[in-house]
Amino acid sequence: MNNLPEKIHFGAIHKYEDGSYGAEMHECAFPEVGPEDIVIKMATNNICTTDYQQWMGLRDHQGFPMAAGHEFAGTIFAKGENVLDSFEIGMQVGAMHPFCGKCHNCRIGHTGDCTGKGESKTLSYDGFYGTKRFADYIVCDQRFVVPINNAIAPAEAGFLEPVATVVQGVKKAGIKPMEDVVVIGAGTMGLVNAQVAKAFGARVIITEIDPKKIARAKEMKFADVVDAKNTDPVQAVKDLTGGVGADCVIAAVGATIAYKQGYQMLKPLRGRLVIFPAGYPKPELQVDPNELHYRKIEIIGTFGCDLEDWIDSATLISKKLINCSYSLEGKVFPLREINEAYKAAATPGAYRVTVDLQGV
Numbered sequence: 001m002n003n004l005p006e007k008i009h010f011g012a013i014h015k016y017e018d019g020s021y022g023a024e025m026h027e028c029a030f031p032e033v034g035p036e037d038i039v040i041k042m043a044t045n046n047i048c049t050t051d052y053q054q055w056m057g058l059r060d061h062q063g064f065p066m067a068a069g070h071e072f073a074g075t076i077f078a079k080g081e082n083v084l085d086s087f088e089i090g091m092q093v094g095a096m097h098p099f100c101g102k103c104h105n106c107r108i109g110h111t112g113d114c115t116g117k118g119e120s121k122t123l124s125y126d127g128f129y130g131t132k133r134f135a136d137y138i139v140c141d142q143r144f145v146v147p148i149n150n151a152i153a154p155a156e157a158g159f160l161e162p163v164a165t166v167v168q169g170v171k172k173a174g175i176k177p178m179e180d181v182v183v184i185g186a187g188t189m190g191l192v193n194a195q196v197a198k199a200f201g202a203r204v205i206i207t208e209i210d211p212k213k214i215a216r217a218k219e220m221k222f223a224d225v226v227d228a229k230n231t232d233p234v235q236a237v238k239d240l241t242g243g244v245g246a247d248c249v250i251a252a253v254g255a256t257i258a259y260k261q262g263y264q265m266l267k268p269l270r271g272r273l274v275i276f277p278a279g280y281p282k283p284e285l286q287v288d289p290n291e292l293h294y295r296k297i298e299i300i301g302t303f304g305c306d307l308e309d310w311i312d313s314a315t316l317i318s319k320k321l322i323n324c325s326y327s328l329e330g331k332v333f334p335l336r337e338i339n340e341a342y343k344a345a346a347t348p349g350a351y352r353v354t355v356d357l358q359g360v
């Protein structure tokens, strides 16, 4: 086995005694490497909304100090004696959220609903919540390690988890080739939703109010990008669909107005509205149950992802069927300046900000 460092460095979000929030780099002893374990030398981790909203003080329920992070990639640095030969040293990898494989939800295929792990919601032996993924090294059971084409930049490979959650949503919505799918919002996850829906064969319409994000969506060669600030997006969708409306709308913005517009954009019968993100403060969704009944409308909530979604996500990224570089802000901060990274990530309108995990 490669010589392992004595310590790992990792980032955590704190709530301080004066009520303010911040992020810092810490050290801890290198974890034990078991026979089933792979040591990943981490390259990058992107700051997700769930991360920076906690740093902003919007998600206190997640617990402090929080050493989380889940949008990472790295390379295999060392491996335990029982690890499969197919996991080669130097191979680029990401990792799934751990699951037990034994509980009822795991057994019916919903590994994302695992009730047997509890890992991220409990304090670890050294007093941190989370699994320490903003770290220069991690140790991970081979069952959860997912190879990603080495030709993909690490910050893009770090989209393994976000793309997997989108794959889950697109599958739940039953998106089929040639359907008219509207994605509301061209932020980080809006662009991923648009790309995955397109990879599943849909004709995609994007609506957005921010000029920067409209420009980004157009740069990606999406033909139908609606400026929802200067035109009525509901009418625009009707016009683009021959007066019919959308087969499916993915609300990629957690806001009352997005849900309202999305609902109004649906075709007369059997339209589907996907509620992709959570919104803080909590948005409203007003629906008429009789209308749901007569128009056979489906409202689809989606969150997280299961085993198959992780694998599909790795395939979409590795085979370049989607390009996650468009969802990156292009700002990279070393791990030792993780608080600055959070500041940039929490800036309104920013795409994903990246932490260089070897910058300790």
Ligand SMILES: [Zn+2]
Residues within 6 Å of the ligand: 048, 049, 050, 070, 071, 161, 162
């Ligand atoms: Zn995320």
Ligand SMILES: [Zn+2]
Residues within 6 Å of the ligand: 099, 100, 101, 102, 103, 104, 105, 106, 107, 113, 114, 115, 116, 117
């Ligand atoms: Zn389980």
